[in-house]
Amino acid sequence: MPRTHFVVLVRPGVNEGTVPATTKAVPLHELALCEAIARTVLDRAEGRRVTRVALRIGHFRQVVPDALTFSWELLTSDTDLDGADLEVEHIPATVACDDCAALTRLQIPVLVCGTCGSHRVELRTGDEFLVVSFDVAEEVGDGSIPSSS
Protein backbone atom coordinates (compact mmCIF):
# COMPACT_ATOMS: atom_id res chain seq x y z
CA MET A 1 0.00 0.00 0.00
CA PRO A 2 1.37 3.41 -0.84
CA ARG A 3 2.31 5.24 2.31
CA THR A 4 2.17 8.95 2.71
CA HIS A 5 5.12 9.97 4.79
CA PHE A 6 3.66 13.16 6.05
CA VAL A 7 0.20 14.53 6.42
CA VAL A 8 -1.10 17.88 7.52
CA LEU A 9 -4.69 18.03 8.62
CA VAL A 10 -6.14 21.47 8.80
CA ARG A 11 -9.33 21.25 10.76
CA PRO A 12 -11.64 24.20 10.12
CA GLY A 13 -11.95 26.36 13.18
CA VAL A 14 -9.47 24.31 15.15
CA ASN A 15 -6.06 24.97 13.75
CA GLU A 16 -6.96 26.69 10.52
CA GLY A 17 -4.46 29.38 9.78
CA THR A 18 -2.39 28.58 12.84
CA VAL A 19 -0.54 25.54 11.56
CA PRO A 20 2.40 26.13 9.28
CA ALA A 21 1.33 23.85 6.48
CA THR A 22 4.67 22.19 6.03
CA THR A 23 5.91 21.73 9.56
CA LYS A 24 3.22 20.31 11.78
CA ALA A 25 1.21 17.13 11.59
CA VAL A 26 -2.03 16.94 13.52
CA PRO A 27 -2.46 13.76 15.52
CA LEU A 28 -5.69 12.03 14.68
CA HIS A 29 -6.75 8.90 16.44
CA GLU A 30 -9.07 7.77 13.66
CA LEU A 31 -6.28 7.98 11.10
CA ALA A 32 -4.29 5.37 12.99
CA LEU A 33 -7.36 3.15 13.21
CA CYS A 34 -8.03 3.52 9.48
CA GLU A 35 -4.48 2.49 8.73
CA ALA A 36 -5.00 -0.68 10.76
CA ILE A 37 -8.32 -1.33 8.99
CA ALA A 38 -6.75 -0.81 5.57
CA ARG A 39 -3.92 -3.22 6.36
CA THR A 40 -6.35 -5.87 7.60
CA VAL A 41 -8.42 -5.62 4.42
CA LEU A 42 -5.53 -5.40 1.94
CA ASP A 43 -3.88 -8.47 3.48
CA ARG A 44 -6.96 -10.48 2.52
CA ALA A 45 -8.14 -8.76 -0.66
CA GLU A 46 -5.55 -10.49 -2.83
CA GLY A 47 -5.60 -7.72 -5.36
CA ARG A 48 -9.37 -7.73 -5.87
CA ARG A 49 -11.14 -4.38 -5.93
CA VAL A 50 -12.73 -3.65 -2.56
CA THR A 51 -16.07 -1.83 -2.71
CA ARG A 52 -17.17 -1.81 0.91
CA VAL A 53 -15.71 -2.47 4.36
CA ALA A 54 -18.00 -3.31 7.27
CA LEU A 55 -16.98 -2.46 10.83
CA ARG A 56 -18.61 -3.11 14.16
CA ILE A 57 -17.75 -0.52 16.77
CA GLY A 58 -19.03 -0.45 20.34
CA HIS A 59 -20.49 2.64 21.96
CA PHE A 60 -17.65 2.85 24.48
CA ARG A 61 -14.88 3.00 21.91
CA GLN A 62 -13.87 6.59 21.35
CA VAL A 63 -14.45 6.71 17.65
CA VAL A 64 -15.96 9.76 16.00
CA PRO A 65 -17.81 8.47 12.90
CA ASP A 66 -17.23 11.61 10.83
CA ALA A 67 -13.55 11.63 11.68
CA LEU A 68 -13.34 7.95 10.77
CA THR A 69 -14.94 8.54 7.36
CA PHE A 70 -12.79 11.58 6.74
CA SER A 71 -9.63 9.69 7.68
CA TRP A 72 -10.64 6.73 5.55
CA GLU A 73 -11.10 8.87 2.45
CA LEU A 74 -7.85 10.67 3.11
CA LEU A 75 -5.92 7.47 3.69
CA THR A 76 -7.34 5.43 0.82
CA SER A 77 -7.45 7.99 -1.97
CA ASP A 78 -5.19 6.90 -4.81
CA THR A 79 -4.60 3.52 -3.22
CA ASP A 80 -6.04 0.07 -3.95
CA LEU A 81 -8.86 0.92 -1.55
CA ASP A 82 -9.88 4.12 -3.29
CA GLY A 83 -13.67 4.31 -3.44
CA ALA A 84 -14.32 1.58 -0.89
CA ASP A 85 -17.18 2.60 1.38
CA LEU A 86 -16.75 2.32 5.11
CA GLU A 87 -19.85 1.03 6.87
CA VAL A 88 -19.99 1.25 10.64
CA GLU A 89 -22.42 -0.76 12.71
CA HIS A 90 -22.80 0.96 16.06
CA ILE A 91 -23.23 -1.43 18.99
CA PRO A 92 -24.94 0.00 22.07
CA ALA A 93 -23.31 -0.45 25.44
CA THR A 94 -25.07 -2.88 27.76
CA VAL A 95 -24.20 -4.23 31.17
CA ALA A 96 -25.54 -7.27 32.97
CA CYS A 97 -26.02 -6.95 36.72
CA ASP A 98 -24.38 -9.57 38.96
CA ASP A 99 -26.89 -8.83 41.71
CA CYS A 100 -30.30 -8.65 39.99
CA ALA A 101 -29.42 -10.02 36.53
CA ALA A 102 -31.05 -7.05 34.77
CA LEU A 103 -29.64 -5.79 31.49
CA THR A 104 -29.08 -2.03 31.22
CA ARG A 105 -28.26 -0.01 28.16
CA LEU A 106 -25.76 2.71 29.05
CA GLN A 107 -25.14 6.07 27.42
CA ILE A 108 -22.33 7.33 29.64
CA PRO A 109 -19.54 4.97 30.62
CA VAL A 110 -20.42 4.74 34.31
CA LEU A 111 -20.87 1.05 34.88
CA VAL A 112 -24.04 0.81 36.97
CA CYS A 113 -27.20 -1.29 36.91
CA GLY A 114 -30.23 0.75 35.85
CA THR A 115 -32.58 -1.47 37.83
CA CYS A 116 -31.01 -1.91 41.26
CA GLY A 117 -28.15 0.61 41.17
CA SER A 118 -25.48 -2.00 41.78
CA HIS A 119 -21.96 -1.38 40.49
CA ARG A 120 -21.36 -5.13 40.29
CA VAL A 121 -22.04 -5.25 36.58
CA GLU A 122 -20.37 -6.85 33.62
CA LEU A 123 -20.00 -5.16 30.26
CA ARG A 124 -21.78 -7.36 27.72
CA THR A 125 -21.62 -5.16 24.62
CA GLY A 126 -20.12 -1.79 23.74
CA ASP A 127 -16.46 -2.73 23.58
CA GLU A 128 -16.50 -4.10 20.01
CA PHE A 129 -13.86 -3.02 17.54
CA LEU A 130 -14.08 -5.38 14.59
CA VAL A 131 -13.55 -5.56 10.88
CA VAL A 132 -16.59 -7.74 10.13
CA SER A 133 -16.24 -8.24 6.38
CA PHE A 134 -15.47 -6.56 3.13
CA ASP A 135 -16.99 -6.78 -0.33
CA VAL A 136 -14.97 -7.27 -3.48
CA ALA A 137 -16.21 -6.50 -6.96
CA GLU A 138 -16.78 -9.48 -9.23
CA GLU A 139 -14.63 -9.66 -12.29
CA VAL A 140 -17.01 -8.93 -15.17
CA GLY A 141 -16.50 -9.89 -18.79
CA ASP A 142 -12.75 -10.19 -18.65
CA GLY A 143 -12.69 -13.49 -20.51
CA SER A 144 -11.44 -15.53 -17.58
CA ILE A 145 -14.84 -16.33 -16.20
CA PRO A 146 -16.27 -19.78 -16.87
CA SER A 147 -19.21 -19.65 -19.22
CA SER A 148 -21.82 -22.19 -20.24
CA SER A 149 -22.92 -20.42 -23.38
Added chain:
Amino acid sequence: MGRFHRHPDGTVHAHDHDGAAHDHAQLEHDVGDHTGYESTGSARVAVLEDILSENDRVADANRHDFAHASVRTVNLMSSPGAGKTTLLKRTLAVLCDRIRIGVLEGDIATSLDADELGGLGAAISLVNTSAGFGGECHLDAVMVRSGLARLPLDDLDLVIVENVGNLVCPAEFDVGEHAKAMVYAVTEGEEKPLKYPVMFRAVDVVVVNKIDLLPHLDFELDRFLDNLAGVNPTATVIRTSARTGEGVDEWCRWLAGVVGPSADER
Protein backbone atom coordinates in the same frame (compact mmCIF):
# COMPACT_ATOMS: atom_id res chain seq x y z
CA MET B 1 -24.42 -17.95 -19.97
CA GLY B 2 -22.67 -18.49 -16.67
CA ARG B 3 -23.45 -16.52 -13.63
CA PHE B 4 -20.20 -16.36 -11.74
CA HIS B 5 -19.89 -15.48 -8.15
CA ARG B 6 -17.98 -16.06 -4.98
CA HIS B 7 -19.50 -16.96 -1.63
CA PRO B 8 -18.25 -15.56 1.67
CA ASP B 9 -16.66 -18.92 2.44
CA GLY B 10 -14.46 -18.50 -0.59
CA THR B 11 -16.14 -21.01 -2.90
CA VAL B 12 -16.60 -19.85 -6.46
CA HIS B 13 -19.04 -21.20 -8.99
CA ALA B 14 -21.39 -20.31 -11.84
CA HIS B 15 -25.15 -20.75 -12.17
CA ASP B 16 -26.87 -21.58 -15.43
CA HIS B 17 -28.60 -18.57 -16.77
CA ASP B 18 -29.99 -19.02 -20.27
CA GLY B 19 -31.85 -15.73 -20.50
CA ALA B 20 -35.19 -17.38 -21.34
CA ALA B 21 -36.21 -18.19 -17.79
CA HIS B 22 -37.13 -14.64 -16.84
CA ASP B 23 -37.37 -11.13 -18.09
CA HIS B 24 -34.57 -8.91 -16.90
CA ALA B 25 -36.65 -5.77 -17.05
CA GLN B 26 -39.25 -7.21 -14.70
CA LEU B 27 -36.54 -8.07 -12.24
CA GLU B 28 -35.16 -4.57 -12.46
CA HIS B 29 -31.91 -5.93 -13.80
CA ASP B 30 -32.04 -3.76 -16.86
CA VAL B 31 -29.18 -1.52 -15.91
CA GLY B 32 -25.85 -1.76 -17.64
CA ASP B 33 -24.56 -3.92 -20.42
CA HIS B 34 -26.10 -7.37 -20.37
CA THR B 35 -24.63 -8.54 -23.62
CA GLY B 36 -21.63 -10.17 -22.04
CA TYR B 37 -21.29 -11.61 -18.57
CA GLU B 38 -23.80 -10.36 -16.12
CA SER B 39 -22.43 -8.57 -13.12
CA THR B 40 -23.52 -10.36 -9.99
CA GLY B 41 -22.62 -7.43 -7.74
CA SER B 42 -19.96 -8.33 -5.28
CA ALA B 43 -18.69 -11.08 -3.07
CA ARG B 44 -18.33 -10.74 0.65
CA VAL B 45 -15.19 -11.78 2.48
CA ALA B 46 -15.74 -12.49 6.17
CA VAL B 47 -13.03 -11.17 8.47
CA LEU B 48 -14.38 -10.83 12.03
CA GLU B 49 -11.07 -9.73 13.38
CA ASP B 50 -10.28 -7.00 15.86
CA ILE B 51 -9.24 -3.79 14.13
CA LEU B 52 -6.06 -3.80 16.17
CA SER B 53 -5.24 -7.48 15.78
CA GLU B 54 -2.03 -6.84 13.88
CA ASN B 55 -0.84 -4.54 16.65
CA ASP B 56 -1.82 -7.16 19.20
CA ARG B 57 0.28 -9.82 17.47
CA VAL B 58 3.37 -7.60 17.72
CA ALA B 59 2.45 -6.82 21.33
CA ASP B 60 2.50 -10.57 21.99
CA ALA B 61 5.99 -10.75 20.49
CA ASN B 62 7.08 -7.92 22.82
CA ARG B 63 5.54 -9.76 25.77
CA HIS B 64 7.45 -12.85 24.80
CA ASP B 65 10.72 -10.91 24.75
CA PHE B 66 9.95 -9.35 28.13
CA ALA B 67 9.25 -12.78 29.60
CA HIS B 68 12.44 -14.18 28.07
CA ALA B 69 14.49 -11.39 29.67
CA SER B 70 12.50 -11.53 32.94
CA VAL B 71 11.56 -7.88 32.56
CA ARG B 72 8.29 -6.33 33.67
CA THR B 73 6.87 -3.42 31.72
CA VAL B 74 4.62 -0.51 32.61
CA ASN B 75 2.92 1.65 29.99
CA LEU B 76 2.74 5.19 31.38
CA MET B 77 0.17 7.46 29.77
CA SER B 78 -1.34 10.91 30.30
CA SER B 79 -2.41 14.07 28.54
CA PRO B 80 0.34 16.46 27.53
CA GLY B 81 1.66 18.35 30.53
CA ALA B 82 0.23 16.13 33.27
CA GLY B 83 3.71 15.57 34.66
CA LYS B 84 4.89 12.18 33.38
CA THR B 85 8.46 13.26 32.78
CA THR B 86 8.79 15.16 36.06
CA LEU B 87 7.36 12.17 37.93
CA LEU B 88 9.74 9.85 36.09
CA LYS B 89 12.75 11.94 37.08
CA ARG B 90 11.71 11.59 40.72
CA THR B 91 11.02 7.91 40.20
CA LEU B 92 14.43 7.16 38.75
CA ALA B 93 16.10 9.05 41.60
CA VAL B 94 14.29 6.81 44.12
CA LEU B 95 14.38 3.45 42.37
CA CYS B 96 17.49 3.27 40.22
CA ASP B 97 19.76 2.11 43.05
CA ARG B 98 17.67 -1.04 43.63
CA ILE B 99 15.82 -1.71 40.37
CA ARG B 100 17.46 -1.72 36.97
CA ILE B 101 15.20 0.48 34.85
CA GLY B 102 14.95 1.17 31.15
CA VAL B 103 12.79 4.00 29.83
CA LEU B 104 11.33 3.88 26.37
CA GLU B 105 10.52 7.46 25.61
CA GLY B 106 7.83 8.22 23.04
CA ASP B 107 7.95 11.67 21.58
CA ILE B 108 6.43 13.11 18.44
CA ALA B 109 9.61 14.65 17.12
CA THR B 110 11.97 15.83 19.85
CA SER B 111 14.44 14.35 22.32
CA LEU B 112 13.62 16.92 25.05
CA ASP B 113 12.12 14.44 27.53
CA ALA B 114 14.76 11.82 26.85
CA ASP B 115 17.47 14.43 27.46
CA GLU B 116 15.87 15.32 30.79
CA LEU B 117 15.89 11.72 31.94
CA GLY B 118 19.50 11.10 30.97
CA GLY B 119 22.16 10.64 33.66
CA LEU B 120 19.74 9.36 36.32
CA GLY B 121 20.83 5.74 36.13
CA ALA B 122 18.30 4.40 33.66
CA ALA B 123 18.84 3.16 30.13
CA ILE B 124 16.95 5.45 27.77
CA SER B 125 15.62 4.63 24.32
CA LEU B 126 13.93 7.37 22.32
CA VAL B 127 11.21 6.57 19.81
CA ASN B 128 10.12 9.47 17.66
CA THR B 129 6.67 8.71 16.34
CA SER B 130 6.43 11.24 13.55
CA ALA B 131 7.47 8.75 10.86
CA GLY B 132 4.23 6.79 11.04
CA PHE B 133 1.20 7.87 9.08
CA GLY B 134 -1.45 8.54 11.67
CA GLY B 135 0.91 7.23 14.30
CA GLU B 136 1.92 10.57 15.66
CA CYS B 137 -0.30 10.42 18.70
CA HIS B 138 0.70 7.21 20.47
CA LEU B 139 3.22 4.42 20.71
CA ASP B 140 2.00 1.20 19.15
CA ALA B 141 3.50 -2.25 19.56
CA VAL B 142 5.65 -1.91 16.43
CA MET B 143 7.19 1.38 17.55
CA VAL B 144 7.87 -0.04 21.01
CA ARG B 145 9.47 -3.08 19.41
CA SER B 146 11.86 -0.86 17.45
CA GLY B 147 12.74 1.03 20.64
CA LEU B 148 13.31 -2.16 22.61
CA ALA B 149 16.12 -3.11 20.25
CA ARG B 150 18.08 -0.23 21.79
CA LEU B 151 17.54 -1.30 25.41
CA PRO B 152 19.69 -3.93 27.16
CA LEU B 153 16.64 -5.98 28.16
CA ASP B 154 18.66 -8.81 29.73
CA ASP B 155 20.21 -6.34 32.18
CA LEU B 156 16.93 -4.71 33.23
CA ASP B 157 14.19 -5.45 35.77
CA LEU B 158 11.65 -2.88 34.65
CA VAL B 159 10.88 -1.05 31.43
CA ILE B 160 8.76 2.07 31.68
CA VAL B 161 7.19 3.08 28.39
CA GLU B 162 6.58 6.81 28.55
CA ASN B 163 3.84 7.15 25.97
CA VAL B 164 3.06 10.21 23.88
CA GLY B 165 0.95 12.74 25.79
CA ASN B 166 -2.62 11.99 24.70
CA LEU B 167 -5.75 10.79 26.49
CA VAL B 168 -7.27 8.95 23.53
CA CYS B 169 -4.92 6.98 21.29
CA PRO B 170 -2.41 5.35 23.65
CA ALA B 171 -5.20 3.52 25.49
CA GLU B 172 -6.14 1.61 22.35
CA PHE B 173 -2.73 0.14 21.62
CA ASP B 174 -1.43 -2.79 23.63
CA VAL B 175 2.37 -2.66 23.51
CA GLY B 176 2.95 -5.87 25.47
CA GLU B 177 3.00 -4.22 28.89
CA HIS B 178 2.21 -5.95 32.19
CA ALA B 179 0.45 -2.93 33.66
CA LYS B 180 -0.97 0.36 32.45
CA ALA B 181 -0.56 3.50 34.53
CA MET B 182 -1.72 7.02 33.96
CA VAL B 183 -0.74 10.36 35.39
CA TYR B 184 -3.64 12.72 35.82
CA ALA B 185 -3.15 16.34 36.82
CA VAL B 186 -5.75 17.97 39.04
CA THR B 187 -5.68 20.91 36.63
CA GLU B 188 -7.49 18.72 34.07
CA GLY B 189 -10.88 18.87 35.80
CA GLU B 190 -13.20 16.29 37.34
CA GLU B 191 -15.07 15.07 34.25
CA LYS B 192 -12.30 13.51 32.18
CA PRO B 193 -12.97 9.89 33.26
CA LEU B 194 -16.41 10.22 31.65
CA LYS B 195 -15.04 11.87 28.51
CA TYR B 196 -12.10 9.52 28.00
CA PRO B 197 -13.42 6.23 29.34
CA VAL B 198 -11.21 4.00 27.22
CA MET B 199 -8.07 5.30 28.90
CA PHE B 200 -9.53 5.45 32.40
CA ARG B 201 -10.98 1.95 32.11
CA ALA B 202 -7.76 0.47 30.76
CA VAL B 203 -5.41 1.52 33.55
CA ASP B 204 -4.43 -0.31 36.73
CA VAL B 205 -3.34 2.82 38.55
CA VAL B 206 -4.14 6.53 38.32
CA VAL B 207 -1.51 8.85 39.71
CA VAL B 208 -3.35 12.03 40.65
CA ASN B 209 -0.59 14.58 40.25
CA LYS B 210 -0.02 18.26 41.09
CA ILE B 211 -1.94 17.96 44.36
CA ASP B 212 0.20 20.81 45.70
CA LEU B 213 -1.98 23.02 43.48
CA LEU B 214 -5.28 21.92 45.08
CA PRO B 215 -5.60 24.97 47.37
CA HIS B 216 -5.47 27.21 44.30
CA LEU B 217 -8.01 25.34 42.18
CA ASP B 218 -11.76 24.73 42.11
CA PHE B 219 -11.00 21.07 41.42
CA GLU B 220 -13.17 18.78 43.58
CA LEU B 221 -11.06 15.73 44.20
CA ASP B 222 -13.98 13.67 45.56
CA ARG B 223 -16.04 14.30 42.46
CA PHE B 224 -13.14 13.23 40.27
CA LEU B 225 -12.70 10.07 42.35
CA ASP B 226 -16.44 9.31 42.08
CA ASN B 227 -16.27 9.67 38.30
CA LEU B 228 -13.19 7.48 38.18
CA ALA B 229 -14.83 4.82 40.36
CA GLY B 230 -17.87 4.85 38.08
CA VAL B 231 -15.72 4.08 35.06
CA ASN B 232 -13.05 1.94 36.71
CA PRO B 233 -13.95 0.74 40.23
CA THR B 234 -10.76 -1.28 40.70
CA ALA B 235 -8.11 1.30 39.76
CA THR B 236 -5.51 2.08 42.41
CA VAL B 237 -5.30 5.81 43.13
CA ILE B 238 -2.05 7.43 44.23
CA ARG B 239 -1.90 11.14 45.03
CA THR B 240 1.35 12.85 44.20
CA SER B 241 3.09 16.10 43.59
CA ALA B 242 5.99 15.41 41.30
CA ARG B 243 7.11 18.98 42.05
CA THR B 244 7.33 18.63 45.84
CA GLY B 245 7.91 14.87 45.90
CA GLU B 246 4.77 14.14 47.93
CA GLY B 247 3.39 10.66 47.25
CA VAL B 248 6.29 9.69 45.00
CA ASP B 249 7.35 6.95 47.43
CA GLU B 250 3.92 5.33 47.23
CA TRP B 251 4.09 5.39 43.44
CA CYS B 252 7.57 3.86 43.56
CA ARG B 253 6.28 1.09 45.86
CA TRP B 254 3.53 0.37 43.35
CA LEU B 255 6.11 0.17 40.54
CA ALA B 256 8.36 -2.08 42.62
CA GLY B 257 5.32 -4.29 43.18
CA VAL B 258 4.95 -4.74 39.43
CA VAL B 259 8.55 -5.97 39.25
CA GLY B 260 7.88 -8.47 42.04
CA PRO B 261 7.94 -8.90 45.78
CA SER B 262 11.71 -9.29 45.84
CA ALA B 263 12.41 -5.95 44.21
CA ASP B 264 12.00 -4.02 47.45
CA GLU B 265 14.70 -6.02 49.20
CA ARG B 266 17.39 -5.59 46.59
